[in-house]
Amino acid sequence: MVTGTPVTPSPVSDLRTFVEKQSHQRILDCYQCGKCSAGCPIDYAMDLGPRQIMRLIQMGLKKEVMQSTTIWLCVSCETCSSRCPAKIDIAKVMESLRILATAEESPAAEKRIDIFHRSFLGVVKRYGRAHEFSLSAAYVLRTGAFSNMALVPKIVSKGKLAIMPPKVDGASWVKSVYSKTKSMRTDTPTAVKLKGKH
């Protein structure tokens, strides 16, 4: 939410309250059936499955959640959400955890994914539209992952890659919205806690 009322600053409820407020999902409704993990196409690559993340949020174990690769590897395919018998949008929960990670600037367990999103948003902020060539360049320069450029010549030869970035009038609007929404800080558990101390 854009604005927030202070939450109970107990370590157990901090994370859960934040996630519930941000995602509008009822975390305690999860009874650990495991359908989310069973259907998750990326579960095999995660250090913790979606079911485990749900339980950790219930228990308020923030560090474990925030350090997991899960919250970064989730691509919001929504398979878990569409199958959850408790009607919890688990992908939305993952989204709220990434928003939290961004707001608190906590280090991402999958650094490159974090850098990719930042690079993407940087390009959109600059040009108003996504531009694949600029995105590739920004990402590769920040990560050194030059193997990603391997397909570029072939994509160019197919006439599918615009070298010059797009020019749209709306770009200045997009830029202004970035700064406006940035000031609408998400009320993170840490922020709330700090507020409580003062």
Next chain:
Amino acid sequence: MTTNTYAYYPGCTLHATAKEYDVSARAVCEKLGIVLEELKDWTCCGASSAHTTNEMLAIALPARDLRTAEKMGKPLAVACALCFNRLKVTEHELADKSKLEAVKAMVGSDYANTAEVVHLLQILFDRRKSIPVTKPLKGLKVASYYGCMLVRPHEITQFDDPENPQMMDKLMTTLGAQPLEWDFKTACCGASLPFTRLDIVLKLSHRLLAQAQQLGADCLAVACPMCQFNLDMYQEAINQKFGDKINLPILYFTQLAGLAMGLSSHHLDMNKHFVDPMPMLGKKGLA
């Protein structure tokens, strides 16, 4: 009577890596008498990075385009499945009055969140009975691949069945092709991970391509530029990694519709694919 004029949101990829989707969508619509009026000065919807960073940014970006469509007073036709998803989610989120007020302050106070968002597949499906099929896709076995973003979350996208959708299959039948029963219609291809975790994309894409090939598919029909990108561009890498010999052209449903309507492969940008569909189409007498 359904309208024949739509506001049109191509989305960023349709100007680049998914050019053939834009070209074939416009060609097919023109032939069907559907007018697509591209939104003036449209901007990116933010998919799929904005909603992982900042909730307000994630709904403000699509809202600007929704407002433009609203002002035009026409339903908004969307080609890209990701854009479609983000526009629908935004529409849904803005039912919350406080969010709508916050967004209005950014996009314009006259915005009322009334634009109707429709995916191109829905538009073609609804008109399938009036599609002039002059060159039926006889003998073409098509695995319809819907991916994630059209069908989920169902409560928001309201698009077909989330586990076993039928729209594209039925459209393929209308076009004279033979839709394939298979398991991976709505399985994830790895989405935006090629840059960061290519290993995951290769694995997920491989399992669905392998089944389609095993069941005798001639090609996949898709409605999402990201799926097309992953399945087509990385097919060679998939074969290398898994020692497989998959050779499946990944075509947009609009390209297949165009072929059946007698449009030439040249007009449908069939030369833009990494896995060249021409040998297969030639063998079937379809190009």
